[in-house]
Amino acid sequence: MAEFEPKLIAFCCINCPSSSVTVCESMGMSIPTNVEVVRVPCTGRVDILHLLKAIESGADGVYVAGCSDGNCQFTDGNVKANRRIERVKKLLDEIGVGGQRVEMYRMSAAMGPRFAEVAREMTERVRGLGPSPLRR
C-alpha cells in the first residue's frame, strides 16, 4: 500500500514566513507538494473559523506560520494567533479529530530552511496521526 500523503494547509504571514519561503526557494530547497500555502497579511488575521473550516473541508492538518517572537510588524498578531490555535486544539480534541493536527510555528525570514523543515515536520506528524478521521 502506498504511503499516506497528508494534505496540509499552511496559513502564512506575508512577512517573515513568506520571505522564508522565498529564501527556501532561492536555496533550491523544495517545499513538500502536499502543503498548500494561504497567505494572510498577518497571522493575527487567521480566525478560529478558518482553521476549523480547513479541517472540515478535508485537510489532514493545518498550521500557521507567523513571525518570530517580538518581530510581528503589527506588534503581537502572532501572539494573538497563538492563543486562537490553543483554543482550536482544545476544540478538536473535544470533537475527536485531535488537536495535534493543528500547530503554530514562528520563524524569521533568515531561517530559510526552517520553513521547509516545518513543512516536513508537520507532514511527518500528521502522517503519524493518519488521515483525518473526517476523510475516512
Added chain:
Amino acid sequence: MSRPFKEVLTSGEFVVTSEIGPPKGTNIDKMLHHIELLKDKVHGMNVTDNQSSVMRLSSLAVCHIIKDHGGEPILQMTCRDRNRMALQSDLLSAYVLGVRNVLCLTGDHISLGDHKGAKQVFDLDSVQLIAAAKNLEQGQDLGGNKLDGSVEFCVGATATPEADNMDSQLLKFRKKIKTGAEFFQTQAVYDMSMLKSFMEHTQQSNTKILAGILVLVSAGMAKYLNANVAGVTVPQELIDEIAGAEKGKALQKGMEIAARQIKQIKDENICPGVHIMAIGKEEIVPEILEMAGI
C-alpha cells in the same frame, strides 16, 4: 458537676474552654471518651457545627450528650447551613435541651468542605444571629411574633486577632458587642505581641476575650496554616522550634509551645482565659493544662 459558664465568666477566674468535634458518622465512642476526660478540666466544651464545611453529627445533639454526661456545652452555630427559620428553631430546641451557651459564627464557605455542590445559605450573618438569639430572649422571633416561653443564653462570638485587615475586623467586633455578645473566643493566635495589640483595641469593652490556642502537631501544619488559613500567622521561630524537635517528638513540642503560651497569657494577664483547640486529639488537653500549671 460543672458550673454554668456564665457564672465562671463573671467570677474573675482564668477561663479555660476546649473543643469537641462531632464524628462523621454515628460512632460516638471516642467522642464520649474525650467528653469524660475533659468535662471536669475545662469550664466549657465547644461543639463545632459542621466544621470546615464538612458534614458531621449535629452540634446540638452532641451538646445534649455533654449535658447528660455532666459537662458544660457551648453550642456553635454557623449561618451557612440554615436560614433564619431553622436557626431560631434550633436555638429554642437547644434551650429546652438544657444548653445555655451559644457561639455565633458566620461559618466557612461551602466550597472549602466536602459538599462543594451544596447550596449555601447565609440568610443571616453572625451579627444578625447574635441579634436573633437576643431577640428570642426578649420573647420575640425575627418575624416580630411573640413566643410562648422565651430563652436565656450566654451568647458568644469570634474574633481574629492576627487578621491583616484589622480595621474592618474591628468594625464587626464592635457590632458584635453592641448586639450583645458576652464573650469572644478568638481564632488561633501564635504571636503574643499581635494578641496584645489586639487586646489594646478592645479595651473599652467589658466582654471576656478567650485567646484561641491551636496546638501545633508538626512544622508542616504550621506552614499549612500560614499558607492557607486566613488570619493565622505562625512566627518563623515557632516553626523552627517545632521543626527542630526530635523525630516523633513534634507533638510533644507543640504541646509545650501551647502550654508556654497559655502560661504567658495567664501570668501576664493578657487575656482572661483561653480556648484550646486540639482538633481530633482532645486527649492531650489535660496534659497541656498541667504543663501550663492550671
Added chain:
Amino acid sequence: MSNEKIVGSVMVVGGGIAGMQAALDLANAGYSVYLVEKSSSIGGMIPQLHRTYPICICCKIDSRGVECLSNPNIKVLLDSEVIEVNGESGNFQAVVRDKDRTINLNAGAIVLSAGFEPFDPSGYDTYAYAQFPNIVTSVELEALQKPTGTNQGILRRPSDNKEPEKIAWLQCVGSRDINQGDTGACSTVCCMYALKEALNIKDARPRIEVSIFYMDLRAHGKGFENYTNQALAKGVRLIRSRVHTIDPVPGSDDLRIQYGDEHGHLQTESYDMVVLSVGLKPARDAVALAEKLGVNLDTNHFVQTRPFEPTTTSVPGIFVCGALNGPMDISNAVTNASAVVSQIGAYLGPTASPSKAKPSEILNISAEPINFMDVPVKKQALVVGGGVAGMESALTLAKQGYPVTIVEKNNQLGGHALFVSKTWQGYCVPDYLMRLINEVSNHPKIEIHLESEIVKNSGYVGNFKSAIRNSQSAITVEHGVTILATGAEITKPTEYLYGQNPNVWNWSDFDEQMINDPGVFEQAKTAVFIQCVGSRENERQYCSKLCCSFAVRKAIDLKTKNPEMNIYVLYREMRTYGDREDIYKQARLLGVMFIRYTLENKPEVCEKDEGILGVTIHDHVLDLPVIIEPDFICLQSAIVSQGSEKLAKLFKVALDKDGFFVESPAKLKPIDAMTEGVFLAGMDLSPKSIEESIAQGQAAAGRAMGILSRSTIQVGGVVAKVDEEKCVGCLTCVRMCPFQVPIVDPNQRVASIEPGLCRGCGICVSECPGKAISVVGFSDQQLIARTESLLYS
C-alpha cells in the same frame, strides 16, 4: 505618472543602506537621483549579515534595493566609479565610468555614502589570522551562520567542518588601537554584533560555549543594555581582557588563548574557533574620492562634518552619510541618510512630487478591486517640542517653504540644550543654540506656541488635525505630518549625598554653572566624576549614553585650565564610542584617573567635619580601596523620558518599558512612529548627544518631506471596514487593535475605522465576535474559499 515637473538632481555615491535610504527619500521628495555603486549590486554590507540587533529586521531590507531599482526617479549605475567632478555647489558635473562607457551627469548636490570596509587583520601577527583556518573575522562568521550559506545555517569551522563546541570572540580588532593598524577610533558596532552573533549561536545550539573577550562593553544604544542582559542570561560569557597570544593546540585544529584576567593572573583556555571582531574603516575608494573633491577628513580618515551640521562636509553642496561619516550602526546610518535629504531639500529648494499610492506591502489575493481615494495633503507640519531636535526639524521644513507650528510646554525654546556648555568635541553649545533659536523665532513660516500643549489629535497621514491649548486660548491646526521631539529629563540623584552637601553636583546643574561662570571650578584641587548614577541598575536597565563623553570632556576642560587638578572618573564601562575614543585617549594622556567600579562595589561618599567630602572606591587594578577627598563631585545621573503617556495616546505611538517612544517595527525606520505621518526625533526616543538629536531632527524633516511634497495622498486599499448594521459596539476591535485605530464614538454607538490609519493587519476582523468587520481582499469568505479550492483541487 504625473506630469508635474521634477527639479533638482542629486548624485549619491555608494549603494549601501545609507545610500539607498538617501536615494529613496530624495526620490520620494521629487528629486531625480543618480545612485552610483562600484560593485555589481546594491545593498552594501547588510545582505552579508545574518540577522541584526536588537531586533532582527534584515528580511525587511531587501525591498529597499528593489524599490531603488524600480523607482522612476532613481537611476542606478552599477559597476560604476566617479572619475571626475567639476563645477560647484548647485551645478556639479560628474564623470562616471562603468564597465563599458563613460557617462556625464549634472547634479545640484552630491551625497557621499560609500561607506566602510572591515579591518583586514591578515597583516598582523598578533591575531594569527593568516596562519590558522579556524580564526575567522566576524564578517566571515556572518556568512558561516547564514542559512543561505554553504552550510545551510549550521555553523561548522573551516578546518575540518566540525561543529564547534567552544567559540571565542576577540573585540577591538582594528579599533581603539593605534599600534596595530592605525585605528584610534572605537568602531561602535562590534560589541553589539559580537553579542548578536554569540546569542544567535546560543539560540540555535544552546550547548555551544561562547565567550567574548572585551575591554569596555559599549552597549550604549536604545535597547542595547537589555539585549546584553538577555545574552548574559542565555549563557554568553563576557571576559574583560585583551588577549595577547593565540597558539595552536598541538595535534588538533583548536586554538589556545592566553589572557590576563582582571586580577592580573595569566589564564589559558582552548577554543575550537576564534572570531576576530573586526572594526570599521572608511572605504579606501570613498576616501580617495573625498580627497579628490577637497572634502576635509578627520584624524581617523572619516569625512569631517561641520560643527552642529552632522551631514554637511567642508565643501558646499557635498554631504556625507552612513559609515563614511564615522563608524555607526544601521539605524544611525538610516537616520543620517534622511538627515542628508532634508539638508539637500533646504539647500536646493523644494520640489513638487507626484501623488503616490499609500505604500502597501500587502498582496491582493482576490480579484476584488482595491479602491484608493485621493486626499489632498495639508502642506504644513506640527512639531511638538522646541528643543534642538524639534527646532532643527522645524527650521529645515520652513526653509523649504512649509509652514510649521511648534508647540513647546516651557516658556522658552531650547530644551535640555540650555544646560549644556559644550559638545563632546568642545564646540560651544550656547552660541549654536542662540543662533538656532533666533533663526527659528524669526522665520516667517514658523509659528511658535510656548507654554502650550496638544490636547487633541485626529486624522491620518497628510490630514491631521490637532488642538493646541495654553492658559489663555485653544486653537486647532491642520497638518500633513507630525514630528514628536519632546525630549527627556535628567533625574535627581538620591544617593552620594546629593542635595545634602553643596559640593555634590548633578551634571546639568554643574554644566549650567559652567555656562554662567566658566572659571568656577578651576581652582579645585581634586574633582570626582561618578558615572551611571541611576542608570543601568534597578528600574532603569538602560545606558544614558552621553554621560561618559560628558565626563571626559569636562575632565579635559578642567585639566587644560588647571593641570594641577587631580581628576577621577569613576565608571562602570567607558562608553566613548566612535570618535569619542579620541577624547578618552586625550584625557588619559592629560593624567585624568579612570577607576572602574562594579554594581556590587559602588563608590561610597561621606561627609567629614566642616562639610569636607570623602570618596572611597575599590580599585580593581590595585585591588585596594582608594580614598579621595574631592573639592566637588559631579554625578552623571540618568536620563528619563518625561512622561509621554498622554502624547503617545493622542498620536497613537507606543512607549517602551522605559517610557521612551517606540519607532516603527515594520521596517528599518528609526525615526518613523508606528502611525504613518508621525515622526520621532531627539531624546524622547532614547538618551543621545546633541549632534545625534540634530541629525534626528533633520532626518525627521527629511522623512516628512516625502509626504509634504506630494499634492495628494492615497488612502484606502487593504484596510478594515465596519458593517454598521452588524456592529454592536462591543469594543473588542478598540481593545485588540495594536495601533488603536478603531473607535466607538459614544454618540454613534458603532465602531468606525479610519482608512487612512488602518494598516490592514486584520487582527480586529478575526477578533470581532459579531463578524461586523472585514478587510478588503482577506474576508472570511475569500480566505475560506481559497482554502477550499486548494483542498478540492
Added chain:
Amino acid sequence: MIIAEQKPIQEIKAMIASYQKILVVGCGTCVTVCMAGGEKEVGIIATSLRMALRLDGKKPEITEDCIQRQCEWEFVDALKDRISKVDAILSSACGVGVQALAERFPDKPVYPALNTTFMGMPEKHGLWIETCRGCGSCELGRFGGICPIARCSKGLLNGPCGGSQDGKCEVSKEMDCGWQLIYGRLKTLNQLDQVEEILPPKDWSTDRDKGQRRILREDVYYEQTV
C-alpha cells in the same frame, strides 16, 4: 450585561445528536459582546458540531443564523420560515433567548448552547466578573457602590468574615474580598459611619423567592395583539 459561557461541544452534541436538520441561532446582544454566542461563535459551534457528528457517521444539515435580540418577539418571529424547515433549534443566547424560542415555536425542540452565568462586566478584555445578583432591592448606596451580596462570597451585610486575607476571599486567592473593597472605598469617601450601623436581616422577598418576578409599568403597558 448578561454573561454566558459556551457549553462543551460534546454536551451540545449529545443534546442534538438525534436530529437531522438543525438551526444554530445566535443572539446579537449580550452574548455577542461577551463573546459566547454571537455570529462568530455560532460559526465555531456549527462547524465543530458538523465535524463531531460526522465522526459518529451522521451527516446532519446544520445551518446558522444570528438575530439582533433573542429576547424580543419581533426578532424571534423573523426566524419563522427558517425554523419551519429544521428538526431542532440550538440557541446560543442566554436562557431568556432559549425560552423565547421555545415559547414561540412550541413544536420544535430547542436546546441551549450556552450556560448563562451571571450579570457582570469585563474587568479586562476576556475576563468577566459578576457584580450584580439582581436581588430586587438595591443597597449599593449604603456600601459605597460595591455590592456585598454579589461580591462577598457569603453575602454578609455587617462586615467581613474572618476568612479575608490580603484583601482576598477565603474561597479563592483570585477573588477580591468584597468587604475589603467596601471598607476601603467608604474609608476614602469618609463614610465609614454608614456601615457602623447594625443591619437587620435582609428582606429577600424581592429576590426570586416569590417565584417568577415581573414588573408591570402601567404607563407603558401595551397589550400586544399577535
